[in-house]
Amino acid sequence: EIQLQESGPGLVKPSQSLSLTCSVTGYTITSGYDWSWIRKFPGNKMEWMGYISYSGSTNYNPSLKSRISITRDTSKNQFFLQLNSVTTEDTATYYCASHTMGIGFDYWGQGVMVTVSS
Amino acid sequence: DIQMTQSPASLSASLEEIVTITCQASQDIGNWLAWYQQKPGKSPQLLIYDATSLADGVPSRFSGSRSGTQYSLKISRLQVEDIGSYYCQQAHSNPTFGAGTKLELK
Numbered sequence: 001e002i003q004l005q006e007s008g009p010g011l012v013k014p015s016q017s018l019s020l021t022c023s024v025t026g027y028t029i030t031s032g033y034d035w036s037w038i039r040k041f042p043g044n045k046m047e048w049m050g051y052i053s054y055s056g057s058t059n060y061n062p063s064l065k066s067r068i069s070i071t072r073d074t075s076k077n078q079f080f081l082q083l084n085s086v087t088t089e090d091t092a093t094y095y096c097a098s099h100t101m102g103i104g105f106d107y108w109g110q111g112v113m114v115t116v117s118s
Numbered sequence: 119d120i121q122m123t124q125s126p127a128s129l130s131a132s133l134e135e136i137v138t139i140t141c142q143a144s145q146d147i148g149n150w151l152a153w154y155q156q157k158p159g160k161s162p163q164l165l166i167y168d169a170t171s172l173a174d175g176v177p178s179r180f181s182g183s184r185s186g187t188q189y190s191l192k193i194s195r196l197q198v199e200d201i202g203s204y205y206c207q208q209a210h211s212n213p214t215f216g217a218g219t220k221l222e223l224k
Contacts, residue, residue: 062119104207106164110161
């Protein structure tokens with residue numbers, strides 16, 4: 001069974017970078033799927049942030065394109081989110097998920113709440 | 119971006135009642151529509167993909183339908199374990215979500 005788990009700091013200061021890790025078990029991230037980051041804001045709006053494909057290509061939400069980077073470490077079967085120049089508007093619960101084009105997000109991590117505050 | 123307008127924002131229903139949630143796409147997305155359920159304190163779970171196909175393990179009381187650019191999720195007989203929030207998501211292009219529907223017991 002595919003399992004995903006997010007990890008990273010729960011508090012980030014404004015203007016700094018947010019960095020999260022998604023560890024995948026039960027499946028090798030180079031075998032298939034796109035590996036996505038999604039966030040859910042207070043108030044419940046959900047936003048897809050971007051993904052790194054099994055081949056290593058990336059696709060980002062245009063609204064975040066100047067601030068976001070998704071990378072991976074295939075030796076550890078992990079992928080990463082970096083979001084630069086954060087503001088309080090980036091306070092959200094961050095999820096990693098597997099994505100199948102045309103179908104949706106199949107498997108999700110449990111989510112990690114990140115607060116941006118000084 | 120393709121906008122998804124979801125309604126209602128909240129819904130109160132009784133056990134065994136029929137519940138319907140709708141999403142309107144801002145442009146033609148074909149059948150590229152998924153529905154998710156999120157129970158309190160849990161991560162979202164894929165319910166339906168391709169507008170009408172049930173994901174593995176999802177009870178048959180859930181169903182999806184499409185009429186043009188309007189999509190519906192129906193719960194035929196509401197159960198207590200169905201309480202939570204529901205989201206639509208278009209899978210035609212870069213994913214976008216509806217604003218969500220919070221389903222409560224009356």
